[in-house]
Amino acid sequence: MTTAVKGEQISYREAVREAIRDAMRRDDRVFLMGEDVGRYGGCFAVSLGLLEEFGPDRIRDTPLSESAFVGAGIGAALAGMRPIVEIMTVNFSLLALDQILNNAATILHMSGGQFNVPLVIRMTTGAGRQLAAQHSHSLEGWYAHIPGLRILAPATLEDARGMLWPALEDPDPVLIFEHGSLYNLSGELDSTGPVDIDHAAVRRPGRDVTLLAYGGMLHKTLAAAEQLSEAGVEAEVIDLRTLRPLDDETITGSVRRTHRAVVVDEAWRSGGISAEVSARITEQAFYDLDAPVERVCGAEVPTPYAKHLEEAALPQPADIVAAACRAVDSDA
Amino acid sequence: MTTAVKGEQISYREAVREAIRDAMRRDDRVFLMGEDVGRYGGCFAVSLGLLEEFGPDRIRDTPLSESAFVGAGIGAALAGMRPIVEIMTVNFSLLALDQILNNAATILHMSGGQFNVPLVIRMTTGAGRQLAAQHSHSLEGWYAHIPGLRILAPATLEDARGMLWPALEDPDPVLIFEHGSLYNLSGELDSTGPVDIDHAAVRRPGRDVTLLAYGGMLHKTLAAAEQLSEAGVEAEVIDLRTLRPLDDETITGSVRRTHRAVVVDEAWRSGGISAEVSARITEQAFYDLDAPVERVCGAEVPTPYAKHLEEAALPQPADIVAAACRAVDSDA
């Protein structure tokens, strides 16, 4: 039923598109709704061609009314549909945050279990393309604060392809954050099937230090791990994948073995999800730690346009390497 | 110039009102704007009587248009006014969050330093009055994530009275979070003057464990400290006061002495500001810690209406005592 075949070259963008196409074919309750998903083909060309296949009812362009169409997704989900709402980018999701927090995440509990909200919201997140202060946020950590939601951050082709279906099968609202820098990532798809959305994944085994990252930062972290390896430090790289609920076992399990941890997050440091990961590691593996948990985060500044300033504002592999070295060296 | 006299009995509500009155008298650029601040007298009666004194231009009632009137406050501040915008409660502030993040916090940097935003936003926060899931949030941690803002949480009468003026003198946007359970707090005012808004305060000295709290949780934490004292544990209680920027020195200084820390926060645990405080303590005082930093937070659940459930969802003195005992006992 899927059109992407294992082993073929595919981009992250195409993987997301195939996931949507596949879900739309499988279940006629599924529809895609958002700004410019149809005629335009999606702001990042994710949904290109889907309008032609599924028509304007199920590939539904919306006006610029984030609160209304996200809320409409919640309402449609309440009525038994399986909407995929696309918010063009996380920056605009603030306009719909009230709906997400006060309705999507809350109605199940507030109604004493009567109404669940089987909704998927996808949005692009992150910086790195010189889009300046209002178009470069990484706010998924805020969403990961909200009980009632599940938060996913696909960083690989398989996750881009495989997370959507289980998200749609989840009876509760799921938010999927796609980092803008990943759409052009391409390679062979190992599998076109649904993936586990409960667990973090070890993307690179290692023994000396655990590097924890997700989304756009995973690839910089893997690059850093390569550099560290050349310097004789074997880093284990964990892709968090699911930001809520966090997979404590995988995280803590790794740190118990390596005794050192570095959390990498593109978001601003103070109050980012990096803080939560760090706090949990300390809470759960304090006596196994040989060094304080390090964080490598975005500088606390509205993301600047100029390339050199933006680069300085974002975590770079060198910063990760330096933090890992500090953790390893602090072996008291 | 001030009407409240040192030594008089005064409530937190009155202290905030006097602070507003005083600022309005001192500086005619200051005005108060928000829903029902005028004719109604303020949702929590904070601004009662001010309309009569200052008139409808400066005690300005707004329609239910959070994004517009908060943004209007930003615009008026850009034009050189000193607006105090009241958002009735933090729950509704989400509707204005885009304005706060993408304009108030960002314009100074994004304009290369040309335009600052001398705005104060006040809002009520917190749970505890059986107002259920949509009226009980503690989201100040989200705001504390945003570079460009200063975040204050007055927990005492002096801070309720004294934080507003320095906030108005700050050239940049300041958000003041008033916990709804504090308005009826009353006592003698030690001073009617402006207070320092840069530092945390030690509200109770102690040597065995550091308890860190702010806003509504401060009083439960002080109660817990009393109970601990009876059990022979002398807790130092720190009132964070300023949630951004956090006062690392005071926090870390205390933990270096007590070697143990418990962070108390009414907000949901995952991704709350408690995580940031915990992570920072570990980063800055790892080798001084005799136990992992503990957190006592709100349960990760939309706040329920029923009293017994709400109480179970919120941190209680007994939970703080238990956490402090765990920290003290884990002396390995």
Place this chain on the structure above:
Amino acid sequence: MTEKRGTRTTRKRTSQSRTSVARTNRSHSTDNAAPTAPGHEAAKHRADLLREMRRIRRFEERCVELYSAAKIRGFMHLYIGEEAVAVGVMRALTPDDAVVTTYREHGHALARGMSEESIMAEMYGRVTGCSRGRGGSMHLFDAGLRFYGGNAIVGGGLPLAVGLALADRMRGENRVTACFFGDGAVAEGEFHECLNLAALWNLPLLFVCENNLYAMGTALNRAQAETDIALRASSYGLASWAVDGMDVLAVEQAAARAAEAVRWGGGPHFLELRTYRYRAHSMYDPDRYRDKAEIERWKAHDPIDALAARMRAEGQLTDDALAAMDKQIADEIDRAIEAADAGAWEPVEDLTRFVYSAPPTKAPTGAMSS
């Protein structure tokens, strides 16, 4: 599944219709208001309406006592004075239709058919309440009745209603979603976004604006540059009327017409019900912002008294019948209160139940103490 906008009716309000519904013009006959049913049946129909309104009023009067007795806590918003709106509109809906409303929803819940027991127990915070005690006065829900709850964020229910109606539209169901909100919500951005979406997509949505002239302490004319809400609504390209919200027969008639139009493809309709709340905004409100005389003026047009008077005049109501009705209502409410008082509490261990549909595979709060 196709969306033909051509079928949309475009009966926009004119200045003519604007004045014809003005409150001053209350002598306007609404005899044809009830579904045409001669003699006995018409009388019975009116008696039902009367009974519903009295039941709602009495229920809330008891709630006030129970609030004073601290049996009910938190925010509680009374509907007293506005009963004709809920009763009239709900009559136009079928069990398949959906309802979305606000924190001021006791009347809607009762008129929709939720039991006094389940509502009272909810306000008592008992597990026997409709929302298992988690919601309280502001968050009454009933899946069986497609009652999608009281929403306490002003304007927050409108997008949900758009989505419910969208689902029906996509599936080709001839169902109506009725969305209640106040005059205060008209100022919110969501109002604007949702009216446009509903009109643009020709959704089967009935907007029910309860204009009681105040949003907390803010009078409509201090919140809106243009205070004719129905006229404003018509600017979105949907059919819109203002209706005397103190006349249950007028409400019922207007709602029936609008709902049928909505149900059969006529696109979204908007009703502005001009009404008044006699009581303060909530139990916390000292009600300093309006003239007591204004309240009394409105009470002179009380929807319950008005219907009763009319029925008496037409020989449809006797003192005995009224007393019997009230007695029955009082008994029902007594039983609900007793049941609420006897209701069990949700065990504290179940606090986090329903945060997710299934217990999450891993506890999201799972920090273990070491």
Place this chain on the structure above:
Amino acid sequence: MTEKRGTRTTRKRTSQSRTSVARTNRSHSTDNAAPTAPGHEAAKHRADLLREMRRIRRFEERCVELYSAAKIRGFMHLYIGEEAVAVGVMRALTPDDAVVTTYREHGHALARGMSEESIMAEMYGRVTGCSRGRGGSMHLFDAGLRFYGGNAIVGGGLPLAVGLALADRMRGENRVTACFFGDGAVAEGEFHECLNLAALWNLPLLFVCENNLYAMGTALNRAQAETDIALRASSYGLASWAVDGMDVLAVEQAAARAAEAVRWGGGPHFLELRTYRYRAHSMYDPDRYRDKAEIERWKAHDPIDALAARMRAEGQLTDDALAAMDKQIADEIDRAIEAADAGAWEPVEDLTRFVYSAPPTKAPTGAMSS
């Protein structure tokens, strides 16, 4: 500081005015458009307008080249085709007035008087740019000109403009705040909230809606149930007109009238400028959603060509004069590019400068490594 609403003009658009400005009716004379100045002065005035429009167009054409050469990065939105709007409206403003605009603001910035140097350097990311390289194409600011910036959140500038106007109102200043935004913004809740606030408070605010018929790939009629934006705006109780945005003289005249009314207490005014963008939404946009023929149809009414043709017909423009004008423009732009190329970079150490006005007393990021 008092707010008398009585002075508010209430020239609402009628269906009469609606058709009189329709694009089909382009023969409609705008000879009285320029501030009445006979002969030589009128010619000079038109030459200035022509020069401004050509300068903006040429500037952006060079930007396209520079984008291809990767000198300019990020999002860049071109104004080509819409120049008459910025040029016409800015003429109505004085230096004391304020401007708030969007990410598509090169034209506004140039027409407001920002130098080509400061804009080009900004797009190059240099410290010599108007926003020290922090803003880029979407975030041009100029405090001296009260140019409150390009805002990249659709609708996000409107509340700021309300606040700027509110400050003027409270202080009794006779200043205008002009707020530019697109047709897409009309769907956002903030549009609604801000129009109401401006009308309710009678603020000195000029709303300038650049209706280029598309919000990215979404045509106006697929975004709005009611596509007559000026008519919609009038429903808020403010004066509103639609104007041919391809006719700089018509724009200038309408803006001048509206701005004067706003300045002298007439309350907020709304102009819908009917225009068109020839280029894709941004440099990322493959422009798949519209007909190439549609673009050509609009180009036939190009604002620059139209004015030039008219001036020629009236003997106000020669080939030589045009060549000289273009030469001067080309030279100016060349100099700006050279200067941008030579501009310094903000030192990376200053990254966090301007996050706060003064260096914060304690570093908010101050995690020390142990």
